[in-house]
Amino acid sequence: MRSLIIATEVQKKWPESQIHFILNRNAPYAKDCPFPKQLIDTTPTKDIRGVNSIMSELMPDVVIFDASGRKAHFQHAKNIGAKTVFFSQHTKKRSKGLKLNRLKLIDHHFVVQPKFIMPDLSWLQKMKLNWLNKEAPLCIGPVFSQPSKEQGQRLLSEYGLSEKQYLIFSAGSGGHKVNGELAAELFYQQAKTFSEKYDVDCVVIMGSNYPKKVPVSTERLTVLPSVDNPTFINLLAMAKATVISGGDALLQAIALKVPSLSVPVSKDQPARIDICYQHGFVMKVESKLSVKKIEKLYADAELKHELLRIADDSNGLPHVLESLKAVFR
Incomplete structure (x- = not known):
């Protein structure tokens, strides 16, 4: 990528x-x-x-x-x-x-x-x-496409979203497993439960390596198979917060000042997430992703956004x- x-x-x-x-x-x-x-x-x-x-x-x-x-x-x-x-x-x-x-x-x-x-x-x-x-x-x-206000507005219109009013979920490429389960499916299930419980718009990106049929979108849940980097960056930049794996996308979220709840999906990610957590730039999942953690992310998003002001935005x-x-x- x-x-x-x-x-x-x-x-x-x-x-x-x-x-x-x-x-x-x-x-x-x-x-x-x-x-x-x-x-x-x-x-x-x-x-x-x-x-x-x-x-x-x-x-x-x-x-x-x-x-x-x-x-x-x-x-x-x-x-x-x-x-x-x-x-x-x-x-x-x-x-x-x-x-x-x-x-x-x-x-x-x-x-x-x-x-x-x-x-x-x-x-x-x-x-x-x-x-x-x-x-x-x-x-x-991190290296990423620069967000475009014009493209961002087009995407909001296309998917029926409002700026800073939705959560975006991304478990990376879609092929990673956590305790034997596909991380993308775990993210999708929690996004589905959260969106239904709180009537909040959520966008789930399953990833290009997701091996199964992509779930169907609903009124409050937009499910995408995969997107290119400009689309991802624009959706991420305009989100209220993100539930995200601990790869490059996490660092992109920090650079864009997007409050994040990070979940490791591969062996190299926990150390990176821990360093970001120690600096106060992310929330992290200690054991398993849960709706309760997502609730806290959503409730504390504005406070987390303020803490991210000192983060490197390179x-x-x-x-x-x-x-x-x-x-x-």
């Missing part, structure tokens, strides 16, 4: 740009990629010969490694004269980008987390950066576009 957001904005800003994706043909998102794509039989990180061959054929000016790539990929990109951009999304991935054999091959290293999430660099990492005269990885926050997209500007001059 992040790479698609960037590609879409690059095409808008520089219409003459030629954009290609290298994707695993078996990945569920491969068929939906709207840009020219080169399909391979495994994840690109595992295919050195295939990916390098495609780079040699296309001869790109920039190669973006979105939390992916091996040293041989970076080396080949530099050998053919390309600039390299690397995204890391957590401490372990950032550390990989700071290894000596990769550090000298990366032109721009962006960490797609707010600064308050990430620990400081170690003394050894700082020494390596100084030794090679390289800039430290830059924490740019959108990483402008940083990425700025780094690419020289290529398109």
